[in-house]
Amino acid sequence: MYAIKVGITDSRAAVFEFNDQKTMYGGKAIAEGDQVFIFTSENEAGSGLVARGVVSAAKATPQKPGIARQTPRVSITVRRTALAKLRLVRNELKLFSDWNDGRPETELNFKFYRQATNKIVGISDKTAIFLDRFF
Numbered sequence: 001m002y003a004i005k006v007g008i009t010d011s012r013a014a015v016f017e018f019n020d021q022k023t024m025y026g027g028k029a030i031a032e033g034d035q036v037f038i039f040t041s042e043n044e045a046g047s048g049l050v051a052r053g054v055v056s057a058a059k060a061t062p063q064k065p066g067i068a069r070q071t072p073r074v075s076i077t078v079r080r081t082a083l084a085k086l087r088l089v090r091n092e093l094k095l096f097s098d099w100n101d102g103r104p105e106t107e108l109n110f111k112f113y114r115q116a117t118n119k120i121v122g123i124s125d126k127t128a129i130f131l132d133r134f135f
Contacts, residue, residue, distance in 0.1 A: 001128035007044030026122025048089035053078040104130035
């Protein structure tokens, strides 16, 4: 299971294309058929969790020659399967900062907002079950 935090203009689109997205916390392993939760980036006037979908295409972005350390990037196409019915935004997750408490809220806060860049991240089954409650 995966989650992406990204700037998008139409959170109700049937299909999303996310090109050259930064990956962290196992996000580079995302592949066709994987489920992904889509968060719109509050840094870009987004509103947090907006949709869930299935990856219909995934392709690793080639690394640039001559640069020693590069964050893996990937381009994915996601077919939306559901719109969020309940709200989940950064302010609600910021309260969960005990990095060792094992809570899904803490996992999301750590992976998305400790370093607030847009990215694709791998999430635990426990966190995926938690996010499913918002649909």
